[in-house]
Amino acid sequence: MADSALAPKLRLAVQAGLLLAVAALAYGATTNAADKLARQGIVAGFGFLRRAAGFDISQTLIPYAAATATYGEAILVGLLNTLLVASLGIVLATILGFVVGIARRSPNALARGLAATYVETLRNLPLLLQLLVWYVAVRVVLPPALEPAVFAEGAFLTQRGLFLPRPDFSGTGWLVPAAFLLGIGATLILARLSRRRIEAGRTPLPVLAAGSGLILGLPALAWIGLALAGRVIPIAFPARGPYDIEGGLAVQPEFAALLIGLSTYSAAFIAEIVRAGLDSVARGQEEAAQALGLNRAQRLRLVVVPQAMRVIVPPLTSQYLSLTKNSSLGVLIGYPDLVHVTMGTVLNQTNQAVEAVAITMGIYLALSLVTSVAMNLYNRRVALVER
Amino acid sequence: MGVLTKPCWAEGSRPAWTRRVLGPNRAGSRGGVLAIGTLGEGCCAAITPAWSSGVNPALDRAGGFEGNAGAEKAGESDARADPIPLKDAIPAGSSFGRRAGSRPVRWGIGILAAALLLAPPAQAQGILAQVKARGHLVCGVSQGVAGFSMPDSQGQWRGLDVEFCRAMAAAIFDDPDKVRFIPLASPARFTAVQSGEVDVLARNTTWTLARDTAAMNFGAVNFYDGQGFLVRKDRNIAEVRQLDRATICLQQGTTTELNLADWFRAHGLTQSVVTFANSEQTLSGYESGRCDALSTDKSSLFGERLKTADPEAHVILDELISKEPFAPALRQGDDQWRDIVTWTHYAMLNAEEAGLTRENVEATRKAPASPNVRRILGLEGRYGQDLGLTNDWAFRIIRHVGNYGEVFSRNVGEGSALKVPRGLNALWTQGGLQYGPPIR
Numbered sequence: 001m002a003d004s005a006l007a008p009k010l011r012l013a014v015q016a017g018l019l020l021a022v023a024a025l026a027y028g029a030t031t032n033a034a035d036k037l038a039r040q041g042i043v044a045g046f047g048f049l050r051r052a053a054g055f056d057i058s059q060t061l062i063p064y065a066a067a068t069a070t071y072g073e074a075i076l077v078g079l080l081n082t083l084l085v086a087s088l089g090i091v092l093a094t095i096l097g098f099v100v101g102i103a104r105r106s107p108n109a110l111a112r113g114l115a116a117t118y119v120e121t122l123r124n125l126p127l128l129l130q131l132l133v134w135y136v137a138v139r140v141v142l143p144p145a146l147e148p149a150v151f152a153e154g155a156f157l158t159q160r161g162l163f164l165p166r167p168d169f170s171g172t173g174w175l176v177p178a179a180f181l182l183g184i185g186a187t188l189i190l191a192r193l194s195r196r197r198i199e200a201g202r203t204p205l206p207v208l209a210a211g212s213g214l215i216l217g218l219p220a221l222a223w224i225g226l227a228l229a230g231r232v233i234p235i236a237f238p239a240r241g242p243y244d245i246e247g248g249l250a251v252q253p254e255f256a257a258l259l260i261g262l263s264t265y266s267a268a269f270i271a272e273i274v275r276a277g278l279d280s281v282a283r284g285q286e287e288a289a290q291a292l293g294l295n296r297a298q299r300l301r302l303v304v305v306p307q308a309m310r311v312i313v314p315p316l317t318s319q320y321l322s323l324t325k326n327s328s329l330g331v332l333i334g335y336p337d338l339v340h341v342t343m344g345t346v347l348n349q350t351n352q353a354v355e356a357v358a359i360t361m362g363i364y365l366a367l368s369l370v371t372s373v374a375m376n377l378y379n380r381r382v383a384l385v386e387r
Numbered sequence: 388m389g390v391l392t393k394p395c396w397a398e399g400s401r402p403a404w405t406r407r408v409l410g411p412n413r414a415g416s417r418g419g420v421l422a423i424g425t426l427g428e429g430c431c432a433a434i435t436p437a438w439s440s441g442v443n444p445a446l447d448r449a450g451g452f453e454g455n456a457g458a459e460k461a462g463e464s465d466a467r468a469d470p471i472p473l474k475d476a477i478p479a480g481s482s483f484g485r486r487a488g489s490r491p492v493r494w495g496i497g498i499l500a501a502a503l504l505l506a507p508p509a510q511a512q513g514i515l516a517q518v519k520a521r522g523h524l525v526c527g528v529s530q531g532v533a534g535f536s537m538p539d540s541q542g543q544w545r546g547l548d549v550e551f552c553r554a555m556a557a558a559i560f561d562d563p564d565k566v567r568f569i570p571l572a573s574p575a576r577f578t579a580v581q582s583g584e585v586d587v588l589a590r591n592t593t594w595t596l597a598r599d600t601a602a603m604n605f606g607a608v609n610f611y612d613g614q615g616f617l618v619r620k621d622r623n624i625a626e627v628r629q630l631d632r633a634t635i636c637l638q639q640g641t642t643t644e645l646n647l648a649d650w651f652r653a654h655g656l657t658q659s660v661v662t663f664a665n666s667e668q669t670l671s672g673y674e675s676g677r678c679d680a681l682s683t684d685k686s687s688l689f690g691e692r693l694k695t696a697d698p699e700a701h702v703i704l705d706e707l708i709s710k711e712p713f714a715p716a717l718r719q720g721d722d723q724w725r726d727i728v729t730w731t732h733y734a735m736l737n738a739e740e741a742g743l744t745r746e747n748v749e750a751t752r753k754a755p756a757s758p759n760v761r762r763i764l765g766l767e768g769r770y771g772q773d774l775g776l777t778n779d780w781a782f783r784i785i786r787h788v789g790n791y792g793e794v795f796s797r798n799v800g801e802g803s804a805l806k807v808p809r810g811l812n813a814l815w816t817q818g819g820l821q822y823g824p825p826i827r
């Protein structure tokens with residue numbers, strides 16, 4: 001029929017036309033905005049990123065001095081703070097979420113009840129509220145700045161944070177973190193070899209013991225080696241100052257509250273995803289594993305969870321994306337993340353609203369895309385597990 | 388159901404564009420004339436029904452639009468006349484209406500709507516005209532700084548900045564209540580001015596060069612201030628210097644965060660800061676012990692101190708580390724509006740200098756003493772008209788709001804809980820900086 005032969009072409013034409021219209025609209029909107037800005041006398045452009053910032057930021061992972069740093073560096077500091085809290089949050093939320101999710105399918109009624117209560121409480125309260133509660137809690141429960149709880153030599157806990165000794169890995173000291181990474185790499189290789197052996201019907205390698213030995217032992221060896229070579233790694237110990245514990249590594253209460261709040265909240269959702277994943281695995285699988293004589297931990301680790309991952313990973317990706325975006329709520333508890341620094345301070349001190357918004361949106365978009373791509377790759381791997 | 392709405396364009400003028408359209412009732416399919424005119428910056432549209440002999444009579448009326456009267460006449464006939472289906476109203480062969488609702492038409496409408504949204508703004512009408520047409524002033528204030536802008540227990544906005552906006556409303560409308568207050572956090576306030584969300588921003592906002600050149604203008608300084616510190620009394624801190632190595636809570640997007648970094652650096656001292664997005668969080672940070680000091684404009688510190696659980700346990704340091712002249716901000720590019728914003732404050736200063744108060748101004752107006760007072764009260768000259776207002780503009784301000792000294796005392800000074808000394812904000816005749824250029 002002529003009609004059906006024509007239809008695809010027509011549809012294509014319509015699609016093309018629509019695409020053109022959208023492009024034209026986008027172009028019109030951009031030029032219009034630029035025109036309006038120019039008329040208001042606002043200089044558009046990103047030149048301001050190289051101008052001196054002149055304000056302080058409470059948590060900086062890279063050297064940052066108000067006097068010399070630029071707006072660009074300030075934004076980078078904010079971005080790193082976002083990455084720090086989001087990546088740690090993802091790790092903690094995943095661990096906690098799996099524990100709670102598995103507990104919801106536990107044979108133990110108490111564990112089931114606790115897990116259900118956890119999920120229903122945390123996911124039904126607004127995250128912002130939870131963050132505020134955590135932030136108040138951190139400050140109320142912990143002792144004042146100059147009456148710290150000392151729980152080990154050089155480690156203090158006050159309402160202004162957790163202060164720990166900080167080794168200085170600058171200079172040849174980089175060997176220690178390098179040895180640490182090497183240990184992780186070696187352990188991963190070991191794990192893979194072990195799996196091959198299992199698949200080939202041979203006995204597995206002692207991955208756990210050897211791995212922890214490598215991950216802890218290699219850096220320790222590097223440390224001792226450097227010390228013997230006369231390059232002792234300096235350690236900055238926190239000490240009492242006139243107002244505060246100073247020096248060392250400080251974990252600030254804003255960061256702690258945000259990290260705890262984000263990971264416990266997201267864990268509730270992840271727990272539900274995990275539970276759904278476990279339920280999706282046919283009962284027969286577990287029964288068969290039981291018949292083989294595997295204990296519950298083995299059944300979960302070797303049989304049920306790997307199959308559940310196919311169902312778990314796609315929604316898990318969404319959770320990781322939400323967690324990253326939710327980290328911007330840290331603005332309300334004074335955590336200097338990307339939004340706090342860029343939208344709160346930089347935008348206002350420079351009045352470059354369009355650019356600041358564009359930078360923030362661009363970065364979040366990029367972060368989300370990278371997370372999605374990584375999770376999709378992982379998903380492809382776990383999907384292959386299907387037999 | 389009548390679809391007539393009153394024409395919303397200026398009386399006597401014609402709509403820019405008319406178009407026959409379908410009525411809202413599908414079965415009856417009543418026709419009408421959609422007319423689009425311009426009012427201020429925006430477009431407005433009205434639909435008048437078309438009936439009897441096709442669309443013509445209504446179209447004529449719609450086109451002619453003898454002001455509201457014409458529209459009302461059309462409304463009467465709406466009640467009387469039988470609606471006729473649009474297919475009869477539209478000449479045969481007209482393509483309009485037949486395909487209405489079909490996909491291309493819907494797309495066309497969508498694209499047209501998008502084009503309208505994206506269209507560059509019509510030549511801007513002055514802010515004063517927009518305010519008058521709207522019937523009230525939109526004024527940006529803080530979310531709660533005692534003495535400057537804060538809602539009281541009845542939800543009424545109170546404060547020096549609030550009264551500045553009321554004074555403007557009094558000058559424009561002879562009614563100090565024709566103001567809508569929009570509370571804005573520090574980081575949100577300038578976009579609100581630049582985008583036109585507020586007509587004026589009276590929000591303890593420091594006038595700086597960078598802000599002045601960022602598509603904004605500033606009126607006259609209505610409060611001279613400086614940045615100060617609130618500390619716990621039991622820490623025995625007397626000078627800012629002693630805050631070396633201390634942690635300080637402050638609000639972001641302010642001059643405060645810039646001054647603080649500057650000052651400590653210039654004095655070879657170090658400090659840590661925790662910056663928050665709003666004043667509540669800042670205060671709670673300080674009160675909870677997260678910070679050793681809270682820093683902001685000294686004038687705000689009086690109110691913040693009173694908000695703490697035990698005000699007696701906190702002191703405000705005498706020292707100031709910066710200049711913070713507060714002035715109302717407005718969108719750049721409207722000289723008339725800028726004059727009104729500026730002279731609203733000057734009128735209040737001139738009133739104070741001339742001894743005109745809320746109490747005595749009515750009586751004084753009946754028997755004005757000096758030529759200066761006659762000019763202020765609009766009995767001589769046409770100063771108000773030249774501003775785009777009425778000649779009694781300043782009289783309205785004084786009668787409804789009062790002179791600067793009264794407003795100061797009532798909100799932040801002796802007559803208030805804050806008891807801020809007049810200091811730099813005294814009239815120039817009393818050793819202060821408040822100096823109103825002459826009204827003449």
Ligand SMILES: N[C@@H](CCC(=O)N[C@@H](CS)C(=O)NCC(=O)O)C(=O)O
Nearest residue numbers: 529530531572573592593641642666
């Ligand atoms: N005058 C300074 C600071 C103004 C400012 O925002 N101060 C804070 C400190 S208390 C405030 O008013 N907050 C009230 C609010 O956010 O509503 C400026 O213009 O940058």
